[in-house]
Amino acid sequence: MDTPSIGSKEQLVSTIKERCRVCYTCVRECPAKAIRIINGQAEVVAERCIGCGNCVKVCSQNAKVFRKEINKVKYLINSGHKVAALIAPSFPAEFSEIKNHRLFVSLVRAQGFDYVFEVSFGADLVAREYKKIIQSGNYPPVISSDCPAIVKYIEHYHPDLVSALANIVSPMVAMGRVARDKHGSDLKLVFIGPCVAKKDESEEIDAVITYRELREMFAEKKLKPAEVLPTEFDSPMGGRGSIFPVSRGLLNTMDVKEDIFERNVIVAEGKRDFQEAIKEFESGQIAREHLELLCCEGCIMGPGMSPYPSLFPSTGRRYRKRASVSDYTLHKLDTMNMETWQKEYQEYEKIDLFRAFQVKDIRNKRPDAEQIKEALEKMGKFDPGDHLDCGACGYDSCEDHAIAIIQGLAEHEMCLPYTIEKLHNYIQELNISNERLASTQEALRQSEKLAGMGQLSAGIAHELNNPLGIITMYSNILKDEAADDDPIRKDLDLIAGQAERCKKIVGGLLNFARKNQVNIVQTDINHLIESAIQTIIAPNTIDITMESKVSNPLVPLDWDQMTQVFTNLIRNAVEAIPDREGNIRIKIEEKESEVVIHIQDDGNGISEEDKTKLFTPFFTTKPIGKGTGLGLPIIYGIVKMHKGNITYVSNANPEKGATGTTFTITLPRIQT
Numbered sequence: 001m002d003t004p005s006i007g008s009k010e011q012l013v014s015t016i017k018e019r020c021r022v023c024y025t026c027v028r029e030c031p032a033k034a035i036r037i038i039n040g041q042a043e044v045v046a047e048r049c050i051g052c053g054n055c056v057k058v059c060s061q062n063a064k065v066f067r068k069e070i071n072k073v074k075y076l077i078n079s080g081h082k083v084a085a086l087i088a089p090s091f092p093a094e095f096s097e098i099k100n101h102r103l104f105v106s107l108v109r110a111q112g113f114d115y116v117f118e119v120s121f122g123a124d125l126v127a128r129e130y131k132k133i134i135q136s137g138n139y140p141p142v143i144s145s146d147c148p149a150i151v152k153y154i155e156h157y158h159p160d161l162v163s164a165l166a167n168i169v170s171p172m173v174a175m176g177r178v179a180r181d182k183h184g185s186d187l188k189l190v191f192i193g194p195c196v197a198k199k200d201e202s203e204e205i206d207a208v209i210t211y212r213e214l215r216e217m218f219a220e221k222k223l224k225p226a227e228v229l230p231t232e233f234d235s236p237m238g239g240r241g242s243i244f245p246v247s248r249g250l251l252n253t254m255d256v257k258e259d260i261f262e263r264n265v266i267v268a269e270g271k272r273d274f275q276e277a278i279k280e281f282e283s284g285q286i287a288r289e290h291l292e293l294l295c296c297e298g299c300i301m302g303p304g305m306s307p308y309p310s311l312f313p314s315t316g317r318r319y320r321k322r323a324s325v326s327d328y329t330l331h332k333l334d335t336m337n338m339e340t341w342q343k344e345y346q347e348y349e350k351i352d353l354f355r356a357f358q359v360k361d362i363r364n365k366r367p368d369a370e371q372i373k374e375a376l377e378k379m380g381k382f383d384p385g386d387h388l389d390c391g392a393c394g395y396d397s398c399e400d401h402a403i404a405i406i407q408g409l410a411e412h413e414m415c416l417p418y419t420i421e422k423l424h425n426y427i428q429e430l431n432i433s434n435e436r437l438a439s440t441q442e443a444l445r446q447s448e449k450l451a452g453m454g455q456l457s458a459g460i461a462h463e464l465n466n467p468l469g470i471i472t473m474y475s476n477i478l479k480d481e482a483a484d485d486d487p488i489r490k491d492l493d494l495i496a497g498q499a500e501r502c503k504k505i506v507g508g509l510l511n512f513a514r515k516n517q518v519n520i521v522q523t524d525i526n527h528l529i530e531s532a533i534q535t536i537i538a539p540n541t542i543d544i545t546m547e548s549k550v551s552n553p554l555v556p557l558d559w560d561q562m563t564q565v566f567t568n569l570i571r572n573a574v575e576a577i578p579d580r581e582g583n584i585r586i587k588i589e590e591k592e593s594e595v596v597i598h599i600q601d602d603g604n605g606i607s608e609e610d611k612t613k614l615f616t617p618f619f620t621t622k623p624i625g626k627g628t629g630l631g632l633p634i635i636y637g638i639v640k641m642h643k644g645n646i647t648y649v650s651n652a653n654p655e656k657g658a659t660g661t662t663f664t665i666t667l668p669r670i671q672t
C-alpha cells in the first residue's frame, strides 16, 4: 500500500483571509519576505516560504495556519504497515504536565504507533559527525544543516553558501534511517515535533505532525495519562542528544566545551541573528569554521509548540521550556544505562548520514535605481531626509519597501506616514466637499424660497399694477381740472406721488420675480461700473477703488438694470461701513466664459441670523425711511434675468475678526 498524498500538495503555510487584519506583523517577522500584500490582503508566497512558521507564531488573529497532516498519519496507521513515531527531543518542553515521560510514550503508542523512538539518538549520531568535522582541523567553513528552515533559506536566497552546508542529515532523518535499519525499509515514519519546516524537509519521512496536532489526536482519543500504563521509548534511546532542542544544543550534544571552540564556532539563533550571521559570513567579515544557525531561538521555540499563554499549563515561555528539557536530559543521563547506549552508539557508527543540497535560487533581480526612486517618490519620499525607515510597513527600510513594491510583494499603502498623509488629504477634501455641499444645499434652499416668494410677488404686483395705474391717472386728471389756487391740488399731488412710489415698489417686485423685460446689448462692464460709482454719494473717508483684469470688457447686459444692481450693492457697502471710514474694492475678472465682479467692503458684515433672510423682499436692518428691503431682491432678479449668479461671503463676528462682506456677481459672456 502506497503512502497517500493527503495534504502533501497543500501549501505549507497559508493565510485565512477572513481573519487577517493586515497589521504587517507577518511581513516584518518573515525572514524570507514571503508575505505578499495584495489588495490589502496578506498572502504567503509558497515558492518564497521557508516554512519557519514565524508568521504563525506572531499572528495575534491566528490568521496564519500550517498544513496539518493528522489525516495522513491516521491513514498510515490504518494502512497495515508498521508505523514508527519519531519524537523530537523537545517533547518535555511541550508536555511537561505529564511528569513521567513513559506515560507520554504510552499515550503516543495508544494512537496506534508500533514504535515510539526518541530523535535524540539521531541527534547523538549527527553530533558525532559534526564533532568529527570540527576536530579534523583542516576543513572549509561549514554551516550546520540541522534546521530545515535555514537550509531552505540558504538554498533559496544565498545559493553561493549551499556548498558550505554540512552534508549531514538532520537528527530526524538520522533517526528515521536507524529505525528503518532496525525494522526494515517498509517501516513508515512519522515525525512529531515543534517544527513546521520539517513537513517539507525530507521525502524519507512519511508524515510530520507538530505537538499541536498531536494534542488534537490525544483530545480525539480522550485518553488521559492516568489511564495508560507507562512504557519506555523503543531502543536505541537517546543520550546527550536530548539537550539538542535548546539554545546551543548541538554544541552541548557534541559534549565540547564551548570556550575551546570560541574562536571557531558562531551560534546565531532567531530570525534577526541568523540573517546577520549569514550576511557577515557571505561577505567574508567573519571566517569561523563553524556556523551553527537556527531559525527559532532553539527548537523549543518552534511554531508547532502550543502557543503561550495556552490551555496547557506546561507550555511556558523559553526559559521554562529550556528548564523542562534540561531537567529531562539530566535525569536521563543520571539514570540511563550508559553501556547500552554506548553499544548502540558504536553500532551505528557506520550508518550513512550523508545528505546533499541543491541550489534553488529564487532571488529577484534588484530593480534599477530609477525604478526605486520612482516607487519612493510615489510615497512622497523625494530625498533621503524623507526616509523614516520606521519599519511600520514590515520592511527594514523605505528602500526595501520600494523594492518589494516593484517586485509585486508590497503596496504603497503599507507606508504609514504616506497613508496618514493621504488620509489627511482625504479628510481635507471631504471637509471641503462637505462645506460645498452645505453651501449648495443652503443656496438651493434659498433659491427655492426666493422662487416661491417671486411667484407671490409677481401675483401681488400684477394685481396692484392696474388699480395703481387708475389712481395715478385719475389723480392727475383731477389735478388738471382743479384751479391753480385750489387747495385740493396739494392733496392730489400727494396721492399721485404716493401712487408713483407704490408703482416703483411694484416694479421692484416684478424685477425680483424676473417678470420684467431686459434689453440686452454688448456693454463695456468697466465703463458701466465706473459710472455707477459716480452716482454714489459717499463721504471721502470711504475709499472706493475699481480694478479690472478683463481683456475684453464687453458683456451682454441691460445697462439700466445692471446699473441699478451695482449702485445698490455699492450703496449697501457704503452704509455697512462703521463710522464712515473704510474701503470698498471692486474687482472685475474673467473666468472662462464668464465675467466675475467682486464688491468687497470692510464694513460690519452680515450676522448669521440675517443671512437666512437676505434676498427676502422687505428685509432690512436699516431705519424706517432709509431702507425698503427691496435692494437685494431686485438685484437677485436682475442678475437671474441675465442668467448670472450672485453669491456673498460675510463675517460679522468681531471675535473672529470681522472682515466685512464681499458680494460676487457672475455674468455669462454669451446670453442663450
Ligand code: ADP
Pocket (backbone or CB within 6 Å): 568, 572, 573, 576, 601, 603, 604, 605, 606, 610, 614, 615, 619, 620, 621, 622, 626, 627, 628, 629, 630, 631, 632, 633, 661
Ligand atoms: P435695504 O438696503 O433697503 O435694507 P437690501 O435688500 O439692499 O435692502 O439689503 C437688505 C439688508 O441686507 C440690509 O438692510 C443689510 O442689513 C444687509 N446688507 C446688504 N448689503 C450689506 C453689506 N454690504 N454689508 C452688510 N449688510 C448688508
